[in-house]
Amino acid sequence: MTYTPRAVAGMLGIAPTTLRTWDQRYGLGPSHRTGGGHRRYDDADLEVLRRMVVLIGQGVSPSSAAVLARRGPAARPAHPHAPLGTDDATAAQRGFLTAARRLDEPLMLDLAAKLLSDHGVVSAWESVFVPCLVELGEQVSERGQGVEVEHLASGSILHSLREVPRAPGPGVLAALLSCAPDEQHVLALEALGAGLSEEGCHWRNLGARVPPDALFDAVARLRPSVVLVWAHRTDLAEQVPLDELCARSGATVAVAGPGWAGLPLPDAVLHPARLSDAIELVLDRVRA
Structure with missing residues (x-):
């Protein structure tokens, strides 16, 4: 699938002229052109541009951000942890x-x-x-x-x-974690964040009882690769407007926690069953 410059600008929340500038100054242009010469961006182009937007939002200069964005996500670090028998x-x-x-x-x-x-x-x-x-x-x-x-x-x-050390330096926001609107249990999200830190990923946790509008605003400002919402009871999970979140986020949307068991989910929404599955989901999206 390819996208027009206007569609990409809309997904990233930037002006089409900014896309043209980044193409001319930093070589962050589209990989494809139509027979008539019109520019078209693919998913890989979009991910580079998403990293560019996030890095600039973190205070990195555009020229440095362009270099980091083209490098892609950091390689998964090796660590000596041995699983418990x-x-x-x-x-x-x-x-x-x-x-x-x-x-x-x-x-x-x-x-x-x-x-x-x-x-x-x-x-x-x-x-x-x-x-x-x-x-x-x-x-x-x-x-x-x-x-x-x-x-x-x-x-x-x-x-x-x-106490698990966070990933150092600037980098693309791999995951935005959030509880359902009336969910107060945050420990599982903290575990996910710590696990992502071990893998060198940047993440944010909005914490307990996040209203939908607050989640939408955070997604628009931070532009994460993955948005994951936690709920431990069905009545709490049902308060999350997943269809609207998918439509507005431009990110991979996932849900976690026992509250989602048995609930019908939109086709685009992923449901990792375990902490290890959730970490792999985020790593897969960052590496893509």
Whole structure:
């Protein structure tokens, strides 16, 4: 598929004259022309221009932004994280739960930091943090006790995830993360952000209870490659205007969380099931 200069300018929120200037000054022109000589941009051209827009928005000079935009996304960095085996994961869960029930926040922070350092975000989240939080949550539901344990454990995990170093320097915004309008659970989005940081991706998290208009405005200003919305209950997921988001974003739209299970989704909307799937989705779009 190819696009006219006017269509590309509309998708990027810039003037057609800006496209012409970038073509003449920096060589960021279209790859195709019609038989009549009319310029036509393809998806690869559009992605380079999207990176150009984001970099300039981050304060990079147009000439430097053009160089970075043509280079494409940063290569996926290698890291030595070893996934947790079943026995090690069970032992880590037991240790974390013991610290949680003692309300030993310093120990929980130490355990979480070591898990993230040694095994990475995905393995720590899927093999230890989620099982522990599920068990603590079930105990609260069944016994009506232990809310303080669950909250302190969640807070310790959140703090540790936010300690994962962000990707350095300017770069295209790989993902914009957001909760549904009345969704207050943000921990899974923080885990996704930390996982993206490990992969060298830039991201933003709008946090809890994001109204649709606020999400639309953020998408228009930041122009991410992927927009992902989290909801943990169906009634919360149903408040998200996915059709309008797809129409207005110009980005890949994805949803995550148990709230979307069984809901009909627009054809263009993706639904990663696990944290690892969501990270791969974003990486695929950035590499494209």
